[in-house]
Amino acid sequence: MPNRLATRNRDDTWRVAMVVPLQGPAGLFGPSCEAITDLAVHELNESGGILGRQVEAEIVDGGASPDQVAADLRVLVEDGRADAVSGWHISSVRHALAPVVADRVPYVYTSLYEGGERRAGIFCSGETPRCQIEPALRWLRDQLGMRRWFVVGDDYVWPRRSAKAVHHYARELGLRITGEAFVGLGSGDMSTVVRSIESSTCDGVLMLLVGQDAVRFNRSFAAHGLSDRLIRFSPLMEENMLLASGAHATGNLYVSAAYFRSMVTADAMDLLGRYVERHGAGAPALNNAAESCYEGLHTLAELVRRAGTPDLPALNAAIDGVAYHGPRGTIEFRGQQADQHVHLAVADGYDFEVLTRL
Incomplete structure (x- = not known):
C-alpha cells in the first residue's frame, strides 16, 4: 500500500497516521500491521468512509527512536496531513507522541500497555495487566x-x-x-x-x-x-x-x-478470511499486534460516528460507552480504556x- 497521502481536498478525506514499527525489536510486526491497515481502510471506505469522508492512512515508522517518531508525526499534524493517529507501538513512543497530538487530533493507542493513561484525546483499545x-x-x-x-x-x-x-x-x-x-x-x-x-x-x-x-x-x-x-x-x-x-x-x-489468529469464533475467522482474500495466502502472518491496528481504525470510526463530528472536544465527551462488535467480540469503552475479553x-x-x- 502507498505510504504517502494523496493530495486531496481536506473536506473529502479523513487522514490517519498509523504509527507502526518498521525497525527495531518490534519491526517483525510491521508488515502485518501495514497489511491489516490496508484491509481496514478498504472496508471503511466500502461502507461509506467516516462521516462521508474517504479514509486514507499513512504509515509512520514507530520503530525509530521516540524523539524521531514524534518529529515525523509533528510534521504531518502541523501540515494538516493527519486528522487522527493510531497504531501499535511501545509506550515510550506513546509518551513522546502525546505532546504532539495534545488538543489537536484524536489518538487511538492500540497496543497492550501498562494501563493508567488519562490524558485527554488518547483512547486506549489494547489490553492492560x-x-x-x-x-x-x-x-x-x-x-x-x-x-x-x-x-x-x-x-x-x-x-x-x-x-x-x-x-x-x-x-x-x-x-x-x-x-x-x-x-x-x-x-x-x-x-x-x-x-x-x-x-x-x-x-x-x-x-x-x-x-x-x-x-x-x-x-x-x-x-x-x-x-x-x-x-x-x-x-x-x-x-x-x-x-x-x-x-x-x-x-x-x-x-x-x-x-489470536487461531480463534474459532465467527468474527475472528471472518477477519482471517477477508485478510487472506485481499493479500493472498503468502501475506504476513495475522497476529495480535496487527489486529490491534484494525481495532484502532474501527474505534476511530465508531467514536466519530457517535460524536457526529471529528472535532476533538466532542470525541473526548463521547468516548465513554462507545461500543462495537469485531474480531475480538464486543468492545466497550469505560472512559478512555477499552473493556474486552482476554483468552x-x-x-x-x-x-x-x-x-x-x-
Missing part, C-alpha cells in the same frame, strides 16, 4: 500449580510498570516473585538472564519482552534446556515471534491476549491453541 496478566496468573496457579515466578523484561516503561503490577497481583494470589531482570531494549544479553533463571527457585518465567528480544530469549532459554522444566508466560507473543523462535524453543509457552493460549509449533477465556 489487570485484564491480561492477573487472570492468567490465577489460572496458571489453579490449573498448573504455578506459584514461584521470575520476571524478565525490557528496560522501559511497559515492562517496568507491568512488573510493579505483578508484585501486587502476587500478594493478592499468594504467589512469590523469586527474581527479576531487565535488559536493554534491542540490546540485552539474554544468556546472562537465562543463567540467573537457571539458578533460581522459580517454576515459571513471566516474559515482558518485545518482539525480537523475546525471540532471542526463547532461543537462549531452550538452548539451556529450560523449556522442558519451566513454564513461560507472556502477554506479548504472536505468530511471527513463534516462527522466528523456532518450534523447538516454544515448548510450555503460555500467552494471554484479546485476539489464554499455549504455543503449538508455529500457532496457538486457545485454551480458555479468562
Whole structure:
C-alpha cells in the first residue's frame, strides 16, 4: 500500500497516521500491521468512509527512536496531513507522541500497555495487566500449580510498570516473585538472564519482552534446556515471534491476549478470511499486534460516528460507552480504556491453541 497521502481536498478525506514499527525489536510486526491497515481502510471506505469522508492512512515508522517518531508525526499534524493517529507501538513512543497530538487530533493507542493513561484525546483499545496478566496468573496457579515466578523484561516503561503490577497481583494470589531482570531494549544479553533463571527457585518465567528480544530469549532459554522444566508466560507473543523462535524453543509457552489468529469464533475467522482474500495466502502472518491496528481504525470510526463530528472536544465527551462488535467480540469503552475479553493460549509449533477465556 502507498505510504504517502494523496493530495486531496481536506473536506473529502479523513487522514490517519498509523504509527507502526518498521525497525527495531518490534519491526517483525510491521508488515502485518501495514497489511491489516490496508484491509481496514478498504472496508471503511466500502461502507461509506467516516462521516462521508474517504479514509486514507499513512504509515509512520514507530520503530525509530521516540524523539524521531514524534518529529515525523509533528510534521504531518502541523501540515494538516493527519486528522487522527493510531497504531501499535511501545509506550515510550506513546509518551513522546502525546505532546504532539495534545488538543489537536484524536489518538487511538492500540497496543497492550501498562494501563493508567488519562490524558485527554488518547483512547486506549489494547489490553492492560489487570485484564491480561492477573487472570492468567490465577489460572496458571489453579490449573498448573504455578506459584514461584521470575520476571524478565525490557528496560522501559511497559515492562517496568507491568512488573510493579505483578508484585501486587502476587500478594493478592499468594504467589512469590523469586527474581527479576531487565535488559536493554534491542540490546540485552539474554544468556546472562537465562543463567540467573537457571539458578533460581522459580517454576515459571513471566516474559515482558518485545518482539525480537523475546525471540532471542526463547532461543537462549531452550538452548539451556529450560523449556522442558519451566513454564513461560507472556502477554506479548504472536505468530511471527513463534516462527522466528523456532518450534523447538516454544515448548510450555503460555500467552494471554484479546485476539489470536487461531480463534474459532465467527468474527475472528471472518477477519482471517477477508485478510487472506485481499493479500493472498503468502501475506504476513495475522497476529495480535496487527489486529490491534484494525481495532484502532474501527474505534476511530465508531467514536466519530457517535460524536457526529471529528472535532476533538466532542470525541473526548463521547468516548465513554462507545461500543462495537469485531474480531475480538464486543468492545466497550469505560472512559478512555477499552473493556474486552482476554483468552489464554499455549504455543503449538508455529500457532496457538486457545485454551480458555479468562
